[in-house]
Amino acid sequence: xxxxxxxxxxxxxxxxxxxxxxxxxxxxxxxxxxxxxxxxxxxxxxxxxxxxxxxxxxxxxxxxxxxxxxxxxxxxxxxxxxxxxxxxxxxxxxxxxxxxxxxxxxxxxxxxxxxxxxxxxxxxxxxxxxxxxxxxxxxxxxxxxxxxxxxx
Numbered sequence: 001x002x003x004x005x006x007x008x009x010x011x012x013x014x015x016x017x018x019x020x021x022x023x024x025x026x027x028x029x030x031x032x033x034x035x036x037x038x039x040x041x042x043x044x045x046x047x048x049x050x051x052x053x054x055x056x057x058x059x060x061x062x063x064x065x066x067x068x069x070x071x072x073x074x075x076x077x078x079x080x081x082x083x084x085x086x087x088x089x090x091x092x093x094x095x096x097x098x099x100x101x102x103x104x105x106x107x108x109x110x111x112x113x114x115x116x117x118x119x120x121x122x123x124x125x126x127x128x129x130x131x132x133x134x135x136x137x138x139x140x141x142x143x144x145x146x147x148x149x150x151x152x
Contacts, residue, residue: 106136
């Protein structure tokens with residue numbers, strides 16, 4: 001087989017993989033919306049789109065619980081994949097993960113300190129977790145620069 005034919009096959013394979021991934025993503029999001037302790041039919045979902053927020057109990061469940069949860073899951077998944085790719089590029093290591101530079105440990109330490117200090121609120125734990133992860137990355141970066149372990 002010629003190189004151009006191999007290239008076309010690889011390119012088509014990539015397109016099919018992307019298409020299959022997006023189809024799977026759509027089906028997963030739809031299942032996340034439809035399935036739950038109160039099952040919603042596709043008819044109830046289309047009715048919720050046509051008649052607005054307060055048309056029925058199913059519409060309220062859809063708009064106030066299921067749709068936000070599905071959208072938040074999609075956004076969080078995208079953010080996690082982008083952050084993983086950024087860490088892999090920055091460290092020039094295809095197997096890099098957030099635990100390599102202490103992101104997980106910093107977040108866990110901050111949450112542990114919050115719990116020990118009696119801070120139990122949901123948004124406070126999330127905020128301190130983010131601050132702890134960010135502080136760990138900054139400390140590792142400064143230490144690497146100071147001791148000559150940094151490329152930059």
